[in-house]
Amino acid sequence: MSTTIPNRNTLLAGFSSADWESQRRRVTAVLLILPVVMMTLLFLVPLGYLLWLSFGGPAGFSLNAYKQLSAPFYINLALFTLQLAFLVTIACAVIAYPLAYMLANIENTLSRLVVLGLVISLWLSVLARTYSWIIILQRNGVVNNMLQWMGITDGPLSLVYNQTGVYIGMIHILLPYMVMTLYPTMRAIDGSLVRSALSLGATPWTAFRRIYFPLSMSGLVSGSILVFTMAIGFFVTPAILGGGSANTIVMAIQNQVQVLVDLPLAAATSIILLLVSMLILVVYEKIAGVEKIFGEGR
Amino acid sequence: MTTATTSIAGTAPINTRGVGVRFEQLSKRYGDFYAVDSLDLNVAPGEFLSILGPSGSGKTTVLMLIAGFVAPTSGRLLLGDQDISQIPPYKRNIGVVFQNYALFPHLDVRRNVGFPLEVRGVPKDEIAKRVNWALERVHMEKFADRRISQLSGGQQQRIALARAIVFEPRALLMDEPLAALDRNLRQDMQYEIRSLQRSLGQTVIYVTHDQEEALNLSDRVAVMNLGRLQQVDTPKNLYLRPANPFVAGFFGEANLLSGKTQGGVFTTDAGIRLPVTETREGPAVLCVRPEMIVFGDERKSDFPSLTGTVLETRYRGSILHIELDTPLGKINAVQHINTTNDAPAEGTTLEFGWDPNLGHVMMGQV
Numbered sequence: 001m002s003t004t005i006p007n008r009n010t011l012l013a014g015f016s017s018a019d020w021e022s023q024r025r026r027v028t029a030v031l032l033i034l035p036v037v038m039m040t041l042l043f044l045v046p047l048g049y050l051l052w053l054s055f056g057g058p059a060g061f062s063l064n065a066y067k068q069l070s071a072p073f074y075i076n077l078a079l080f081t082l083q084l085a086f087l088v089t090i091a092c093a094v095i096a097y098p099l100a101y102m103l104a105n106i107e108n109t110l111s112r113l114v115v116l117g118l119v120i121s122l123w124l125s126v127l128a129r130t131y132s133w134i135i136i137l138q139r140n141g142v143v144n145n146m147l148q149w150m151g152i153t154d155g156p157l158s159l160v161y162n163q164t165g166v167y168i169g170m171i172h173i174l175l176p177y178m179v180m181t182l183y184p185t186m187r188a189i190d191g192s193l194v195r196s197a198l199s200l201g202a203t204p205w206t207a208f209r210r211i212y213f214p215l216s217m218s219g220l221v222s223g224s225i226l227v228f229t230m231a232i233g234f235f236v237t238p239a240i241l242g243g244g245s246a247n248t249i250v251m252a253i254q255n256q257v258q259v260l261v262d263l264p265l266a267a268a269t270s271i272i273l274l275l276v277s278m279l280i281l282v283v284y285e286k287i288a289g290v291e292k293i294f295g296e297g298r
Numbered sequence: 299m300t301t302a303t304t305s306i307a308g309t310a311p312i313n314t315r316g317v318g319v320r321f322e323q324l325s326k327r328y329g330d331f332y333a334v335d336s337l338d339l340n341v342a343p344g345e346f347l348s349i350l351g352p353s354g355s356g357k358t359t360v361l362m363l364i365a366g367f368v369a370p371t372s373g374r375l376l377l378g379d380q381d382i383s384q385i386p387p388y389k390r391n392i393g394v395v396f397q398n399y400a401l402f403p404h405l406d407v408r409r410n411v412g413f414p415l416e417v418r419g420v421p422k423d424e425i426a427k428r429v430n431w432a433l434e435r436v437h438m439e440k441f442a443d444r445r446i447s448q449l450s451g452g453q454q455q456r457i458a459l460a461r462a463i464v465f466e467p468r469a470l471l472m473d474e475p476l477a478a479l480d481r482n483l484r485q486d487m488q489y490e491i492r493s494l495q496r497s498l499g500q501t502v503i504y505v506t507h508d509q510e511e512a513l514n515l516s517d518r519v520a521v522m523n524l525g526r527l528q529q530v531d532t533p534k535n536l537y538l539r540p541a542n543p544f545v546a547g548f549f550g551e552a553n554l555l556s557g558k559t560q561g562g563v564f565t566t567d568a569g570i571r572l573p574v575t576e577t578r579e580g581p582a583v584l585c586v587r588p589e590m591i592v593f594g595d596e597r598k599s600d601f602p603s604l605t606g607t608v609l610e611t612r613y614r615g616s617i618l619h620i621e622l623d624t625p626l627g628k629i630n631a632v633q634h635i636n637t638t639n640d641a642p643a644e645g646t647t648l649e650f651g652w653d654p655n656l657g658h659v660m661m662g663q664v
Contacts, residue, residue, distance in 0.1 A: 196400035198387040199365050200414035201465065207388075210417075214404050 054267035065268035074252070074269070078276070081248040084238070085231035088170045092227050093220060095171070096178035103179070104186035118176040126173055130237045133169045134160055161243025169237040174230055178223040185219025225281055232277055249273050316501030317378035317468045318343045319364070324373035324383070326359050333359040335525040336373070341503060346495050348504045348512035351522035360522070361473050361505045365394050377468055393462030395472040399454045401446045407457055408442045414465040432464035435494060452483045459491070469501040476511065488514050509549055521545050542660055546585045553629050555584040559659050570625055571602065576659035585658045591631035597651035605649050611641040622650065
């Protein structure tokens with residue numbers, strides 16, 4: 001003890017503050033063991049296994065799988081998947097933004113019902129929601145009957161078992177995620193900021209463009225990242241509503257595993273998909289990231 | 299000359315005087331409820347006027363009416379000689395300082411202060427000049443490139459003030475701008491706001507629930523309660539000549555006696571006759587401030603003999619508070635503490651009175 005007068009710490013526990021500090025660190029380390037073990041078992045080990053498998057696995061090292069992937073067939077598949085995910089993300093953002101704005105800024109029964117509807121749709125199985133679209137969009141479905149009854153079209157349009165159906169279904173299924181990410185961000189925007197902008201001479205449109213929209217940007221970015229990553233790995237909806245005309249990378253992986261029984265090829269495809277997704281997220285974060293808006297200066 | 303709504307041209311002198319604000323029978327009704335009821339008020343150009351009232355008094359609605367976020371149900375609101383009651387907020391040219399500052403978190407200090415000029419299409423170099431000018435006025439020129447999150451509450455307050463004056467508004471509107479600051483800082487800022495207002499000749503309408511702040515800052519204070527204007531007067535008159543019991547009770551303590559007055563004599567409901575200077579007659583309330591109560595020999599000889607029993611004494615800093623049970627009811631008195639008098643013991647009987655010139659008669663019943 002450096003001092004003869006017992007201070008509060010020594011009286012309380014007989015520890016010096018340095019003892020306390022190291023004790024605290026030990027507890028922290030113990031508490032961190034569980035999440036670290038979970039992460040290792042659930043993510044790092046399977047990912048390492050997948051990587052190992054993609055380079056030949058038990059049969060010995062080979063780049064064969066990756067060479068197969070450079071074929072035009074796979075390149076086109078990848079490009080279509082990216083295009084699908086990109087357009088679905090854009091569409092979700094465009095539809096979700098005004099919807100979330102209404103929910104966040106207007107308190108009435110309608111907006112409460114819409115929130116309820118969105119939450120319920122998140123609970124429903126994606127499979128059930130996908131099959132519902134077949135009923136709605138098929139040649140004798142509600143939409144086609146309605147269009148013909150109103151005289152807008154002469155014969156039934158093909159809305160399902162093609163790319164149109166895939167887009168409709170995916171936008172519908174992913175929309176709630178975008179709304180639910182935007183909503184809290186918009187709720188958190190202080191209403192006095194827009195009022196303040198108005199009082200300072202900004203028209204409502206300028207106030208939205210210069211104040212509200214930039215402040216809602218972080219929600220739009222995280223919503224887009226969420227929807228894009230989900231869209232790029234979507235399987236059920238394109239498989240069912242696409243009718244073979246909207247093949248994505250994930251469907252190819254399924255084919256490689258179940259039909260071709262080529263596990264190294266499936267593993268390599270998965271690894272490439274993962275890398276491409278990560279690359280896109282990094283680029284997106286650089287362009288429109290939260291850091292850009294709130295980070296250090298211009 | 300440009301039109302009034304698009305004032306701010308680069309050539310305008312920096313020291314323009316504010317214009318007057320006039321409320322003519324202005325009302326705002328929500329259903330059957332009058333948030334603001336027939337407000338008549340005239341704010342002179344360059345005047346510092348506070349709107350003071352407890353919560354629910356309608357002062358916030360008045361603020362929203364002036365800023366333009368709420369449209370009046372009836373009546374007119376004139377800024378200078380222009381009726382602005384139907385003009386949208388962004389065309390009013392009133393600088394508003396919000397309670398929580400409402401600085402834009404994604405813009406730095408310079409862009410925040412420059413915002414009102416940017417949206418008016420002022421050229422860049424002119425904006426830079428004006429922003430520097432405004433920041434100097436609030437002693438924040440060194441902070442121009444900071445982010446809002448890097449500023450303390452007091453500094454944010456100054457930036458909000460700079461942003462509200464940079465476009466030379468025709469009037470400044472402040473909504474409890476100091477409520478979030480600690481006591482010492484609040485007093486410094488009161489002084490700064492006052493001196494800034496004086497040097498700019500700005501008309502300021504300052505909304506607050508804090509009596510002390512309103513009295514410290516204002517040329518005149520408009521007291522509101524339950525949607526109605528109670529009294530508009532100088533701080534001195536609000537204390538010494540309150541218009542009604544609400545105002546009397548709102549500024550400090552008051553002994554209120556109800557009764558009627560006639561020919562310089564006030565007769566309480568209990569029949570006690572007290573000399574007053576009031577010459578009107580009719581039912582009235584007599585207001586006597588606690589510090590006007592004097593004891594024993596300090597009383598004027600012509601004052602009727604009144605005695606009271608000490609119920610309780612309390613030291614509150616530099617003053618001694620005495621509560622008396624008297625024929626007039628409970629009377630509160632305060633005395634400045636000096637070495638010669640100790641607090642009277644509880645139960646002691648004291649002779650008391652006051653200078654009839656200091657008693658204030660408010661006509662009308664309680």
